[in-house]
Amino acid sequence: MKVSVALFVSAVSAASIPSVQQGLPLDTFGQVHSISIEDAIAKIDLLGTNFGALPISTKAKEILQDVFGGGANDEKMSTASVASTAANGDCANPAIRYEWDNYSASDKQAFVDAIQCLIKKPASGKFAPAKNRYEDFVRLHQSYSPNIHSPSTTKQTHKFLLWHRYYVWAFEQVLRDECGFNRAMPWWDEKKWAGKFAQATIFTNQYFGNLPGPNNGAAVCINSGKFAGLQLSLGPGMATENPHCLQRAVNEQSTAQAGIDSWNACMSRTSYPDFHSCVEFTFHAQGHNGVGGLMADAIASPGDPAFFMHHLFVDYAFRKWQIDDVSRRTSISGCADSANCSPLTMDTMVYIGNICGSKCPDLKVRDLLNTLQGHFCYRYDY
Numbered sequence: 001m002k003v004s005v006a007l008f009v010s011a012v013s014a015a016s017i018p019s020v021q022q023g024l025p026l027d028t029f030g031q032v033h034s035i036s037i038e039d040a041i042a043k044i045d046l047l048g049t050n051f052g053a054l055p056i057s058t059k060a061k062e063i064l065q066d067v068f069g070g071g072a073n074d075e076k077m078s079t080a081s082v083a084s085t086a087a088n089g090d091c092a093n094p095a096i097r098y099e100w101d102n103y104s105a106s107d108k109q110a111f112v113d114a115i116q117c118l119i120k121k122p123a124s125g126k127f128a129p130a131k132n133r134y135e136d137f138v139r140l141h142q143s144y145s146p147n148i149h150s151p152s153t154t155k156q157t158h159k160f161l162l163w164h165r166y167y168v169w170a171f172e173q174v175l176r177d178e179c180g181f182n183r184a185m186p187w188w189d190e191k192k193w194a195g196k197f198a199q200a201t202i203f204t205n206q207y208f209g210n211l212p213g214p215n216n217g218a219a220v221c222i223n224s225g226k227f228a229g230l231q232l233s234l235g236p237g238m239a240t241e242n243p244h245c246l247q248r249a250v251n252e253q254s255t256a257q258a259g260i261d262s263w264n265a266c267m268s269r270t271s272y273p274d275f276h277s278c279v280e281f282t283f284h285a286q287g288h289n290g291v292g293g294l295m296a297d298a299i300a301s302p303g304d305p306a307f308f309m310h311h312l313f314v315d316y317a318f319r320k321w322q323i324d325d326v327s328r329r330t331s332i333s334g335c336a337d338s339a340n341c342s343p344l345t346m347d348t349m350v351y352i353g354n355i356c357g358s359k360c361p362d363l364k365v366r367d368l369l370n371t372l373q374g375h376f377c378y379r380y381d382y
């Protein structure tokens with residue numbers, strides 16, 4: 001006797017957002033706080049240190065010779081060196097985040113497919129009024145925004161790098177656990193596209209869609225790529241229940257500021273708060289402003305999936321800087337909050353709203369500082 005098996009598919013689907021085909025005026029999005037690298041070098045005295053006066057740091061591999069011995073770069077370690085690295089307390093089998101152009105075609109496809117899958121999943125309900133699981137992340141960022149970004153160069157919180165490190169990691173876990181993404185995320189080497197983001201290999205029909213310039217002072221709805229026609233309900237700013245399209249407005253003058261000069265200026269900074277300020281206000285800000293539209297919005301920018309590529313670059317920069325000196329992975333300083341500058345310590349809590357369930361407890365700085373120890377086990381391909 002044959003038994004017919006009925007497959008019951010859950011009828012739950014993501015709440016729909018009314019379709020909007022018009023981009024919003026550019027000034028709707030505000031500006032991510034930023035200073036140009038020229039300003040930084042010429043006159044901005046972030047935390048009392050002039051960018052231009054700083055010595056250039058010793059190259060990572062030279063220092064690694066002392067830290068790990070034998071000149072081994074821990075970002076490129078061979079299988080043979082894993083055991084000795086593990087003896088340092090590092091995890092033995094880290095996930096490797098490859099640069100986009102070194103990531104295979106099937107990895108790229110799996111990555112954008114998994115993001116698409118999140119967009120189609122219902123919201124968890126814990127981040128109301130998010131309309132889908134992807135918007136849960138937008139809502140988390142939106143509601144935590146005041147505590148995780150510096151309002152100005154004189155009022156800073158140095159949680160920005162740590163919080164966003166945890167945030168993109170949490171995104172990766174949710175892609176894995178809820179959308180079957182069984183690999184590590186890529187990262188995006190933004191500095192090689194400075195001044196020409198619109199030509200970058202992430203902004204294509206197959207992947208993140210194109211990067212148009214503004215049209216009559218407004219951003220432009222994205223109708224190409226995996227996220228063509230994407231509609232969002234959160235943002236700009238703190239707005240909710242505000243249907244709008246995924247929109248961009250490239251500004252290559254801004255993207256030109258996200259290049260090697262900013263990179264070198266930041267990498268030459270020796271204290272965590274100085275490095276942090278440099279990153280937040282130079283290439284981090286200019287990458288946001290450069291993509292434009294939703295990405296230029298400091299609060300709701302995760303609505304553009306390109307946000308994650310940008311912040312993977314920021315985390316790569318943080319990790320790269322940390323390789324230069326072991327103390328950068330074992331100590332912290334700066335301000336925990338921008339209002340009173342209570343000190344940021346190894347025991348300061350970093351809150352993530354349980355976005356990936358039991359994998360996302362609120363954690364202390366000490367658990368988030370090293371990508372190969374504590375809560376994490378990942379590294380970059382170089």
Ligand SMILES: [Cu+2]
Pocket residue numbers: 141148149164298
């Ligand atoms: Cu942010």
